[in-house]
Amino acid sequence: MYSWLSEQLRSEFEEVRLLKESPRGSVRLIRHDATGKQFILRRFQGNGEVYHRLLGCSCPHLPLIYEAAEREGENLVIEEFVQGDTLDFLLADALFTPQETRKIVKQLCQGLWVLHSMAAVHRDIKPENVILRGGDAVLIDFDAARLHKPQAEADTQILGTTGFAAPEQYGLGQSDTRTDIYSLGVLMNVLLTGQHPSKRLTEGRLGRVIQRCTQVNPAKRYKDVMYLMEALS
Amino acid sequence: MSQQKPCPHCGAQLPDTASFCPHCARSVNQRKEIHPPRRLPRRVIRGALLALALAALALTAWHYTRPRVYDNGTAEVIYTDGGGSYQLLLNHFGDRFQPMTDYAEEVEEGTTSNKPSRLFINHMDTGVNAKEVFLRKVETITVELLQGGDSPEPWQYTEPQATDYDPEAASRSILTYTDRSGDMELRWTIAMKNGDTIRLYQRMALGVVPTRHFYPEDVPMDTVDDLQALVDEVNETITSDVIVYIHLPAVTYEGSLLLEQRSMNLIGSEGPDGTRTTFTGTLQATAQKGYICQFQNLRFAGDGEGVGVSASARINFSDCQFAGWRTGVLCYGNSWVNIKNSVFEDNTVGFHFNSTSNNRNDHMYNGNLFRRNGTAVLLERVPGDQALYFEGTRFSRNGADIDNRCGHEVSIADAIFE
Numbered sequence: 001m002y003s004w005l006s007e008q009l010r011s012e013f014e015e016v017r018l019l020k021e022s023p024r025g026s027v028r029l030i031r032h033d034a035t036g037k038q039f040i041l042r043r044f045q046g047n048g049e050v051y052h053r054l055l056g057c058s059c060p061h062l063p064l065i066y067e068a069a070e071r072e073g074e075n076l077v078i079e080e081f082v083q084g085d086t087l088d089f090l091l092a093d094a095l096f097t098p099q100e101t102r103k104i105v106k107q108l109c110q111g112l113w114v115l116h117s118m119a120a121v122h123r124d125i126k127p128e129n130v131i132l133r134g135g136d137a138v139l140i141d142f143d144a145a146r147l148h149k150p151q152a153e154a155d156t157q158i159l160g161t162t163g164f165a166a167p168e169q170y171g172l173g174q175s176d177t178r179t180d181i182y183s184l185g186v187l188m189n190v191l192l193t194g195q196h197p198s199k200r201l202t203e204g205r206l207g208r209v210i211q212r213c214t215q216v217n218p219a220k221r222y223k224d225v226m227y228l229m230e231a232l233s
Numbered sequence: 234m235s236q237q238k239p240c241p242h243c244g245a246q247l248p249d250t251a252s253f254c255p256h257c258a259r260s261v262n263q264r265k266e267i268h269p270p271r272r273l274p275r276r277v278i279r280g281a282l283l284a285l286a287l288a289a290l291a292l293t294a295w296h297y298t299r300p301r302v303y304d305n306g307t308a309e310v311i312y313t314d315g316g317g318s319y320q321l322l323l324n325h326f327g328d329r330f331q332p333m334t335d336y337a338e339e340v341e342e343g344t345t346s347n348k349p350s351r352l353f354i355n356h357m358d359t360g361v362n363a364k365e366v367f368l369r370k371v372e373t374i375t376v377e378l379l380q381g382g383d384s385p386e387p388w389q390y391t392e393p394q395a396t397d398y399d400p401e402a403a404s405r406s407i408l409t410y411t412d413r414s415g416d417m418e419l420r421w422t423i424a425m426k427n428g429d430t431i432r433l434y435q436r437m438a439l440g441v442v443p444t445r446h447f448y449p450e451d452v453p454m455d456t457v458d459d460l461q462a463l464v465d466e467v468n469e470t471i472t473s474d475v476i477v478y479i480h481l482p483a484v485t486y487e488g489s490l491l492l493e494q495r496s497m498n499l500i501g502s503e504g505p506d507g508t509r510t511t512f513t514g515t516l517q518a519t520a521q522k523g524y525i526c527q528f529q530n531l532r533f534a535g536d537g538e539g540v541g542v543s544a545s546a547r548i549n550f551s552d553c554q555f556a557g558w559r560t561g562v563l564c565y566g567n568s569w570v571n572i573k574n575s576v577f578e579d580n581t582v583g584f585h586f587n588s589t590s591n592n593r594n595d596h597m598y599n600g601n602l603f604r605r606n607g608t609a610v611l612l613e614r615v616p617g618d619q620a621l622y623f624e625g626t627r628f629s630r631n632g633a634d635i636d637n638r639c640g641h642e643v644s645i646a647d648a649i650f651e
Binding site: 110 | 255361
């Protein structure tokens with residue numbers, strides 16, 4: 001399957017541009033020769049199981065995964081190219097209202113619910129990784145997503161983006177789904193104030209929600225994204 | 234890429250595990266849109282609790298009616314227990330959402346085929362693969378044949394088990410059958426630890442591709458004229474949807490043979506003294522209709538001039554020998570020729586590929602020997618851009634091993650050069 005897909009990618013698609021490259025892999029924008037449709041092509045090493053699980057489902061708040069193939073730890077993933085502006089691009093001009101913020105974060109919760117129900121964690125939620133497509137917020141780039149194994153030891157690799165990453169991602173404990181809740185809290189505060197909650201916390205009810213999301217002790221945060229959605233309703 | 238399926242949108246051939254068609258850039262799998270469940274406000278929950286208490290009484294009564302049997306005669310059952318609802322289904326291929334109760338299969342006469350019967354278990358609401366959760370509730374899984382177990386060559390099946398090759402499936406059993414196995418009905422029985430029984434069914438209607446065999450005992454074919462007459466008669470009297478095998482005696486055919494119009498299979502033989510079916514003149518194959526020609530166990534012996542086999546027909550050679558030709562095998566026009574386990578020696582050019590086919594075929598050129606040729610393999614034009622593989626093929630004392638004039642990708646990682 002992997003070699004078949006590589007072969008098809010060579011003969012039916014062309015590269016538009018390289019979006020990102022790291023020792024772990026690369027992300028490219030590619031175009032289908034015959035139809036002109038654009039897709040994201042992700043190559044990386046490691047566990048690609050999340051992508052395989054996502055093949056069978058769709059969620060308006062996650063990019064569609066069209067194809068995933070794996071050979072000896074090398075992964076190829078063809079993903080929907082989501083068009084729109086990222087939140088960090090939009091934040092350069094203006095902050096978001098509490099109403100807009102609630103809507104965006106609730107939609108991100110729906111996307112995360114899908115990942116979390118597959119025992120996957122996103123681990124890199126930040127404004128650059130959220131695209132507004134029409135009225136829908138889409139959570140992209142689960143490059144850092146991994147399966148959450150309840151018995152595993154502390155995460156061995158430091159991933160995630162400084163500021164948005166939860167303390168346990170720096171090696172204090174295993175990242176689980178509550179790690180994403182921490183990053184969502186920070187994101188919410190940044191959308192409302194432009195700053196990290198430790199610098200300037202939003203006032204009022206949303207401030208209390210953010211505070212609970214960003215507790216250092218994961219046990220004190222919302223237990224899952226459903227509870228967070230409820231708190232935002 | 235053993236199993237293939239056509240793309241439902243454009244018809245391109247895809248591996249059966251493909252979710253996406255690279256030719257028309259569309260999804261070919263089923264997707265379930267996933268929405269998180271809604272949690273209800275507390276006061277609704279309190280009201281619901283009361284109703285639930287009443288329901289619990291009814292539930293207790295319902296529990297007494299267990300164990301239950303789930304059997305609707307098809308390849309799909311929806312099973313519900315305290316943990317939720319599960320979709321259980323059987324499928325021969327990789328699509329875990331597509332139950333496949335009835336399937337029609339065509340096999341060639343005298344051949345054996347395999348097909349797996351796969352059990353998939355999905356969460357009803359989310360579509361998430363639920364095999365692990367579900368298998369913990371299962372006591373035993375068994376498979377039996379309701380039909381096809383007592384035909385002249387009965388269907389065989391392996392005990393159902395989970396395998397690493399098939400990570401999506403909860404379990405699978407491999408079915409083996411021949412053209413004489415007849416129609417089949419298979420029943421899976423899943424016995425649950427709580428006493429419930431689930432039964433799933435798959436049926437297969439077996440068709441046989443018509444095949445005709447010609448043997449030297451029945452038809453004169455000792456000289457090239459006899460053989461040409463037989464080939465011409467086959468062309469006139471047998472349509473190309475029938476596979477034709479001509480089993481040749483271990484004689485030497487002097488003079489050239491022309492295979493035109495429809496394809497046929499030439500199967501050579503070996504006499505008790507070691508002589509083989511041999512052609513000393515050019516075999517010219519231009520047949521375009523029907524299946525790919527299979528040429529097996531033939532020897533083509535030239536005198537230094539001419540072409541051994543000149544093919545604009547599609548041919549798969551195996552266990553053949555080409556010696557003493559200006560060109561051993563020439564593939565031209567829009568044909569595709571594959572060669573396995575064959576010997577090329579003392580030719581000016583062994584295998585000359587010069588074709589613009591859009592019928593690309595087998596890319597594996599395994600187990601051949603090229604010895605003492607001026608040029609062993611000459612690639613002038615090769616269709617497509619998939620590599621040709623020469624696994625286990627030996628190149629020995631040729632003037633040039635591979636003269637790759639068209640620069641086609643060639644994999645010689647597992648070839649042997651001496």
